[in-house]
Amino acid sequence: MTVMEHLQALAGGIGTTVTLTLAAFGVGAVAGFPLALARRSSQWWLRLPALAVIEVLRAIPPLVWLFIVFYVIGADFPLMTPFQAAVAGLGLIAAAYLAEIYRAGLDAVPDGQWEAASATGIGTLTTYRKVVLPQAALIVVPPAATYLIALLKDSAVASVVGTTDITFLAFQEARVTLEGFEVFVIAAALYLALSAPVALVARTADRLISRRLGL
Amino acid sequence: MNHPPQPLLEASDICIAYGGHQVVHDVSLAVAPGEVISLIGPSGAGKSSFLRSINWLEPPCSGTLTFDGSTFRGLRDGGVSKRQLQGLRRSIGMVFQQFNLFPHLSALENVVLAQVHALGRSKAEARERALQELHHVGLGEVTDKLPSKCSGGQQQRIAIARALALDPQVMLFDEPTSALDPEYAMDVLVTMRRLADEGMTMLVVTHEMHFAAEVADRVVFMAEGRVVEEGPAAALIRDPQHERTQKFLAAVKGR
Numbered sequence: 001m002t003v004m005e006h007l008q009a010l011a012g013g014i015g016t017t018v019t020l021t022l023a024a025f026g027v028g029a030v031a032g033f034p035l036a037l038a039r040r041s042s043q044w045w046l047r048l049p050a051l052a053v054i055e056v057l058r059a060i061p062p063l064v065w066l067f068i069v070f071y072v073i074g075a076d077f078p079l080m081t082p083f084q085a086a087v088a089g090l091g092l093i094a095a096a097y098l099a100e101i102y103r104a105g106l107d108a109v110p111d112g113q114w115e116a117a118s119a120t121g122i123g124t125l126t127t128y129r130k131v132v133l134p135q136a137a138l139i140v141v142p143p144a145a146t147y148l149i150a151l152l153k154d155s156a157v158a159s160v161v162g163t164t165d166i167t168f169l170a171f172q173e174a175r176v177t178l179e180g181f182e183v184f185v186i187a188a189a190l191y192l193a194l195s196a197p198v199a200l201v202a203r204t205a206d207r208l209i210s211r212r213l214g215l
Numbered sequence: 216m217n218h219p220p221q222p223l224l225e226a227s228d229i230c231i232a233y234g235g236h237q238v239v240h241d242v243s244l245a246v247a248p249g250e251v252i253s254l255i256g257p258s259g260a261g262k263s264s265f266l267r268s269i270n271w272l273e274p275p276c277s278g279t280l281t282f283d284g285s286t287f288r289g290l291r292d293g294g295v296s297k298r299q300l301q302g303l304r305r306s307i308g309m310v311f312q313q314f315n316l317f318p319h320l321s322a323l324e325n326v327v328l329a330q331v332h333a334l335g336r337s338k339a340e341a342r343e344r345a346l347q348e349l350h351h352v353g354l355g356e357v358t359d360k361l362p363s364k365c366s367g368g369q370q371q372r373i374a375i376a377r378a379l380a381l382d383p384q385v386m387l388f389d390e391p392t393s394a395l396d397p398e399y400a401m402d403v404l405v406t407m408r409r410l411a412d413e414g415m416t417m418l419v420v421t422h423e424m425h426f427a428a429e430v431a432d433r434v435v436f437m438a439e440g441r442v443v444e445e446g447p448a449a450a451l452i453r454d455p456q457h458e459r460t461q462k463f464l465a466a467v468k469g470r
């Protein structure tokens with residue numbers, strides 16, 4: 001078998017890997033926000049549950065977590081496809097990680113910004129919207145992009161519950177052709193090619209942000 | 216200005232504590248309209264804490280503040296509502312040691328923001344006013360720059376313009392020149408002196424004794440969280456009565 005043939009066999013999984021990663025990241029980006037706010041709350045009944053959820057989701061290996069979602073939760077929703085289960089499972093893990101990234105971003109906005117805003121008499125909500133979030137959003141871009149790359153790699157575990165991503169097709173191709181080494185090197189190259197542009201964006205963003213915020 | 220009948224702002228028996236450690240003890244101060252008061256004293260004297268209690272950035276644990284016909288009570292005496300606080304803060308301008316400009320906004324946007332979101336001015340009106348205030352502090356040329364592209368002296372004057380644009384009745388300055396090179400500090404002090412000449416009521420925590428002596432009407436010397444001595448600015452700095460004040464001023468002048 002030639003490299004081209006292996007590549008053709010795996011190419012069908014690229015779309016699935018990318019969609020799965022972006023969908024899980026999207027779930028995490030949205031769900032992570034209230035989780036981060038709860039985690040920073042001065043109210044213990046918000047803070048402690050948020051902390052528990054974040055720590056549990058981060059402590060369980062993605063592989064184990066996916067099996068739990070697929071077999072336990074999936075049993076109650078028989079219509080859930082492997083892809084949907086993977087989006088839900090990885091999305092929840094992403095929510096936990098992104099919540100911590102958001103929290104760090106919010107914490108990185110100096111107290112003086114809150115003081116300056118409240119000293120002018122603008123409300124808490126406006127302070128968040130106009131002063132704190134725009135700065136935190138910039139601070140969050142590089143670590144969030146780094147996490148996106150990590151998630152791209154973690155998405156490979158979805159193959160074990162039957163999501164037909166790059167890794168799933170690589171398993172198949174290796175079994176059929178018995179050229180496991182070549183096949184998985186190609187799979188690795190595909191993951192590398194997908195993550196490189198994200199890494200580039202992260203680096204550029206980091207530079208621009210430092211300049212913009214005068215850090 | 217000598218004891219006019221009605222003070223604009225009156226702080227009575229202000230106490231401030233951090234985690235059980237009291238840093239300001241029963242400080243009282245009445246401020247007449249148009250009066251400029253300098254708060255001086257060694258670090259840790261509670262000057263900044265007291266200043267910050269006036270717009271409730273440092274809520275006092277006890278004591279009261281009377282301003283513009285309203286009374287604000289310390290935490291132990293009932294505290295204040297959020298709405299009350301916003302009203303108080305909209306009428307009192309504050310300038311910080313570290314400027315605390317919004318780094319993601321241009322100089323102009325820094326001055327526009329609170330006008331729109333605290334006072335409800337239209338964007339056009341706020342812009343107009345911001346340009347006016349920036350010109351007023353001598354910064355007509357930096358309006359579109361980010362704070363990080365401005366010198367420290369310019370940043371602090373942007374911060375002054377940001378506060379002035381809200382038409383404050385009182386301006387609080389918390390060591391406004393301490394983070395600045397002497398050259399830039401002078402620009403800020405000149406701006407402050409002009410404000411004082413224009414009749415702005417000002418409370419200034421400062422280590423600039425020249426400013427205190429020349430611009431302030433009255434000087435309050437604090438040490439260990441208490442007011443030790445107060446009096447007409449020039450006289451107090453030239454001829455302090457209390458031993459603690461003498462020691463402090465001798466040390467500062469000897470520098």
